[in-house]
Amino acid sequence: MADRAYMYCPYCRNQGNARAELLIDNNTDFHCLMGHRAPRATMMALQPEMIPTEVHFKPGPNDVKAEIWVNSEVLMQAKEKLGQRFHPTIASLIRCCMAGEPVVIDGQQAAELRKLNVKNGAEMVAVAKLNNELAGQVDSLTEQLNRWETRFSDAMAGAK
Numbered sequence: 001m002a003d004r005a006y007m008y009c010p011y012c013r014n015q016g017n018a019r020a021e022l023l024i025d026n027n028t029d030f031h032c033l034m035g036h037r038a039p040r041a042t043m044m045a046l047q048p049e050m051i052p053t054e055v056h057f058k059p060g061p062n063d064v065k066a067e068i069w070v071n072s073e074v075l076m077q078a079k080e081k082l083g084q085r086f087h088p089t090i091a092s093l094i095r096c097c098m099a100g101e102p103v104v105i106d107g108q109q110a111a112e113l114r115k116l117n118v119k120n121g122a123e124m125v126a127v128a129k130l131n132n133e134l135a136g137q138v139d140s141l142t143e144q145l146n147r148w149e150t151r152f153s154d155a156m157a158g159a160k
Contacts, residue, residue: 002031006053010046011036022048057087 002023009032012020020032022043030048031037038046059065079086096102103121105113118124 005030005048006051007043007048008051009034009036010043010048011038013049018049021051055084055088057084059087063091 002025005022005024007022007030008018009020009022009030012018012032012034017034020034022030022032024030024040027040029037029039030043078090082089113119113124116127118127
């Protein structure tokens with residue numbers, strides 16, 4: 001019996017049928033319903049396209065359906081943009097808010113962070129730590145520079 005390989009047949013793709021699904025026999029040979037057959041290594045060398053997985057949200061045992069007030073346009077945009085990830089995303093945001101003191105970054109701030117190649121919270125923390133470390137180094141170097149300037153001024157005054 002053949003199992004799904006969750007890939008599309010690259011032979012069919014090359015012949016114009018990009019959505020013919022591959023099946024796998026005994027974990028060694030791939031084949032499609034159009035008659036193409038090849039060993040696993042040969043088929044993988046042709047870089048078959050993976051079939052995207054579908055995420056289906058299922059509430060947990062302690063989850064309850066909640067009613068909230070939200071702008072209808074914003075809700076529609078969120079559902080369009082997030083698709084099947086809408087419910088888990090909203091649930092995750094609520095959990096984040098309850099886990100501590102969340103920091104919210106708006107669109108403009110997020111865009112500026114992306115320009116600086118900062119993509120997530122962990123990178124924001126790393127940048128903030130590095131900034132504090134460098135600020136400490138600047139203070140230390142400024143203090144050393146002031147001492148040298150004082151010594152130089154004292155030496156110049158003594159030379160007169």
